[in-house]
Amino acid sequence: MIADWFHYDFLRYTLLSGVLIGVICPLLGTFLVVRRLSMMADGLSHVTLSGVAAGMLLSKNVAFLGAVNPLFFGMIFSVIGSLFIERLRKLYKSQQDLAIPIILSGGLGLFTVLVSMADGFTTDLYSYLFGNIVTVTKEDMFALIGVAVFVIGTVLAIYKELFAVSFDEEFARVSGVARKFINFWFIVLVALTIAASMRIVGVLLISAMITLPVASSLQIAKSFRQTIFYAILFAEISVLVGLYFAYLLDWASGGTIVLVAVLLLLGVLASKKLKRIWN
Template sequence: MDIFTEYFFQRALLGGLLIGLAAPMMGVFLVLRRLSMIGDTLAHVSIAGIALGFLLNVYPIGVGLLFAVLASFAIEWLRKAYKTYAELSIAIIMSGGVALATLLFTLGKGFNINVMSYFFGSIYTLDTGDLWVVLAVTVIVVGVILVNYKELFLMFFDEDAAGVSGLPLKFYNMMITILTALVITVAIKIVGALLVSSLLTIPVACSLLVARSFRNSLFWAVLFSEIAVVGGLVAAGVWSLAPGATIVLFLIGLLIISMFVKRGLRL
């Protein structure tokens, strides 16, 4: 197919494959922590940062990343303040992110069209700088998970035991939240803020249907994600569809197939 010879498609495919590796790896830990909705929260805060970047004429993804990291600190702080109602932290930060983004939209009417592209994704506009940022985040995420695999496994399956054993839970909780902020910020340009949480959660939902162990779930989550990225981008390129939406619909299709296959095996 001629689409594979186009540089914009090659960059899109490379960026999609990279985020398709990092996002589900983080998603496994978020699902286990019952924090699946944190993706939407940090995405809305990142949009506020991106809007400010356009307003100040500074690299938008960089400002969005800074906002997401600061929001991750705020979420952890609020989770401690409301231990019994930890989900309040997500609702509060999301509300603030939406309000700030709306305010910045009214201040910069001239860049609203550019910012709106981040709501729905613009993977075909990835440039070399964007790819380097995505690559750096992916390397950091994969490296941190591999180095701290045993500690993270213990913490997410028995946090009390991990605390008793001397594991610095505060540090690891903050680390996971910050890594999630990094992944979400760079993924926004690929699938958009409205769909970014799907890359974190749907591959994990698929993997939980077929995986038999924690390590196995990481493998299957990444595999489902990469299949959806490649399939979605190819379908979008051939039939001129929205790439971000096509990737997500591919993921939902894989989830439905996995559910039917598992049900069939039980019969």
């Protein structure tokens, strides 16, 4: 059984992709959660989905675009969508949470129209919605490796600024932190991560991958760095255990990974409670 993972290419791609997602989703997720932006992933994933649909439609109808991975269009849509969210948040200063439902419903609306225009391609779509262990291609994996290197590198480079802006945006601004620059790059990183993670986790479950490991981590971490560390640890456990059972039982990989993450969270909460009773 374990040998399968090293024997079949597609499983190796899935495994490596999963491990990378297990790093970048909770890494950015920690910042999103503490900034109360965890719903943003949800909004963006639907915009990305419409981008993928647009990509499929184009590659079907425009010959020279046939070779372009639809995920590429997903990324472009996602980045545009993320910048649009920032604009909306400025426009609706006192109702900042409004930006996400606007983007989410807009993205979903566009997606359904694009699908109806193409009236076909439903087979592949399922894997974008729910994540599918066997559809990860070599191109998907390389795209994800590129995104992961870029995300991890950027976060390391601007970590102290990201922390300052996430903790207290007004103070960061007053003390001369390049707040706009940081926010711009952060949101671009989130958009890229979502687009690249879609194949494994699925659109509908991406925000779970970004928030659940962080939710568990917040319960036990003693510092911000630890919050990130434990979030990644919980995410990796969810990905590896989830992928294993998804393959074994032929379940949707995204759903299985998320269920493991939920179980981990329940486990953390229960063990905290037990510890309190014990003391």
